[in-house]
Amino acid sequence: MGIFALLRARLPALGMEREFDFSRHTTIGCGGRAAAAVFPASKEELLTLFRVLKQEKIPYFLLGAGANVLPAEERFDGAVVRFSRMQSLRREKSSVVAAAGVTGGALLRFAEKELLSGFEPFTGIPTTVGGGTAMNAGVPARHFADLVEEVEAVAEGEPVLLKAKDCAFGEKESIFTGKTAIVSVRMRGTEGDPETIRRTLAEYRGKRKELPHGRSMGCVFVNPPECPAGKLIECCGLKGARFGGASVSNVHANFILNEGGTASDVAALADFVKEEVRRKTGILLREEIRRFRAEHT
């Protein structure tokens, strides 16, 4: 029996889709297909799903909004776990408890409505709450780690409650590297006034206009201590470098844009940029993007 049919038979109540196409569900717009995508709507459904994945030895991949993922070219004989049906949002004192699938936009709108500030710097970052927490997404002024108080997750098939310090947040990294699934996150807000929140949102919205347009994963590399990665790449003469349909942006050299290229084009260009920067400057860039890697329970 194929993976989709098996999952459908074992989990008849769960939302599910066959032949999931990574190119349609990632911002970089490339990649192969997966046998199935599953859409749990609650922690209980997620726990049941992980039990079945383990029993049936089916590999899986956790996918949020797909804004920082470089998919694989090859077909994935496994399940993509999606969080788009996990959408609850509630206020607890001056904190917000958001389910993993809540988008950055929905989080910002909710905080604004509740007159809670602190979230404004996340304006325009394509993200889900789960993906943003896993990536410790943000801008220099604020990262998810600055607001996260507690994370409800499923690790090794068991529910766990993690404090921020247990999440080992770092520069675009955390303990959530693909195996442990985030269910919801409690984030600290600050009581604010509507006018200041609105003005701050508009300021951050304005800053986003300078970023390159087109299909990308945002910044590909973490800034090393020596110099912003984009500057380094530019100084190495790599703006405009191209592999098939993938090219280094002429606006911001830390962005790789994809115009009809394949996941292999994008991966080869990222490898090339990293190697050229190392050869010319001696600095080894660390990737911020997450390349597809299947996990097993």
Ligand SMILES: Cc1cc2nc3c(=O)[nH]c(=O)nc-3n(C[C@H](O)[C@H](O)[C@H](O)COP(=O)(O)OP(=O)(O)OC[C@H]3O[C@@H](n4cnc5c(N)ncnc54)[C@H](O)[C@@H]3O)c2cc1C
């Ligand atoms: C145009 C553009 C601009 C961007 N600007 C910024 C920026 O300013 N700052 C910034 O930090 N980033 C930026 N990014 C990158 C991206 O938006 C962030 O990394 C974002 O947080 C990714 O969230 P996501 O939901 O898309 O996660 P995905 O890309 O889907 O996944 C990222 C990682 O998180 C894991 N993951 C996803 N959901 C869960 C979950 N529920 N539980 C556990 N793990 C999970 C995935 O397995 C993967 O390893 C930008 C990207 C683009 C395309």
